[in-house]
Amino acid sequence: MPDDKKKSTESEYDIFIASLVYPEAGAVFAAPPRKLAEVKDDCIIVLDTNTLFVPYLIGKDSLEQIQKTYKHLIAQKRLRIPGQVAREFAKNRALKLTELYQRLSQKKNSVQELQMGRYPLLENVPEYQEVVALEDAINRQIQDYRRALGRVLDHVQAWNWDDPVSALYSELFTPEIIVDPTFDKEKVREEIALRYQHSIPPGYKDASKDDGGIGDFLIWKTILEIGKANNKSVVLVSGDEKIDWRYKIDKQVLYPRYELVDEFRRHSGGNSFHLIQFYQLLDLYGASEEIVQEVRKTEIKETKEQFSAVLDTGSATVLFPFTINKSFKSYGHHPITIPRAYYEQVQALGFESDNVLIISPFGSVRGTIYYAEAGWGRYYQIVARGGNYPEDPLNRFDLGQEILVEIVRMNDAVQVSYVPA
Secondary structure (H helix, E strand, O other), rough: OOOOHHHHHHHHHOOHHHHOOOOEEEEEEEEOOOOOOHOOOOOEEEEEEHHHHHHOOHHHHHHHHHHHHHHHHOOOOOOEEHHHHHHHHHHHHHHHHHHHHHHHHHHHHHOOOOOOOOOOHOOOEEEEHHHHHHHHHHHHHHHHHHHHHHHHHHHHHHOOOOOHHHHHHHHHOOHHHEEEEOOOHHHHHHHHHHHHOOOOOHHHHHHOOOOOHHHHHHHHHHHHHHHHHHOOEEEEEEOOOOOOOOEEEOEEEEEEEHHHHHHHHHHHHHEEEEEEEEEHHHOOOOHHHHHHHHHHHHHHHHHHHHHHHHHHHOOOOOOEEEEEEHHHHHOOOOOOOHHHHHHHHHHHHHHHEEEEEEEOOEEOOOEEEEEEEOOOOEEEEEEEEOOOOOOOHHHHHOOOOEEEEEEEEEEEEEEEEEEEE
């Protein structure tokens, strides 16, 4: 087959993809996977990268409980860390430490001494003398506080990859716990292209990242290897809430995607795959309610802060230029493809929606922002509903006209504005 013909064939959507995703149709109606409570004493526990960073945000007692839980699992030879997780931890650990240093530094610099000023006319007034004395005492305490924070900063700065969390991991995570299979890189590229083209989980929601979202896929491939090698059920501990790992409804996380459950069953000889958050792991193995709730609140707070970080960078609004083209003018839904550079923001801010208000200088219409796959790759697109009727306001834009497209979230709805440049 000529190369150009082969490439064309490979890029087409496979209408028989369901046979690849679910090759054993009879198994769909077989007995359901074993429940978490049934496998918890015999399963393999696999840690995701985000789980390894939770201890950086919790207290001493919770860290000790985590150590106890990990030691229990290690003693039973049931704890595993994928090689990709270890590499992601190495890549991002410095960010956690610099975040800690930055927060302490900001706290130190934000506390300023009181500066009421001096008023000689009041120097003989007892009440004024009392105020001056209190101000001096408070300022001395502020100075002591800032000096103490400075010593804490010196301590953090002196860490040489031996911070308390890294030291704990160094003690616990021996080479036997790390599972690092060797994969054929070319085959991985081919498989990931096929899976992403057809939105087969996991990883396709990270496709806009610089590495194409390969991290989640390699972790999943390692999980399959763990299940196969040990002939056991696997529980992945992860805070990842994207829909290419879990089902969600109204922001409520439910359970793993069935595609993952079925694929794991086939690779592991009929065992079950489970997906839980870190606080659920601690609860599963007997941690106190107090510690479970602290870790749960920490995970929730971390998720919110990651979302807020996107907002704080000024990227709560996606703004890009667009030239009115033939497709926009010809098709009733007036499609606009969002530039790839904004995919991560669109995903993080939840702009994918069928409740979109499109505003133009000529009037407003309802529309949708959706994610799809095509022969040329993955894309996000804005489309209007209906269109090309006599009063269609979007028809009044001129071919070749330059506009700015602005996408913002308004409570539970998404608003898109088309503004002439």
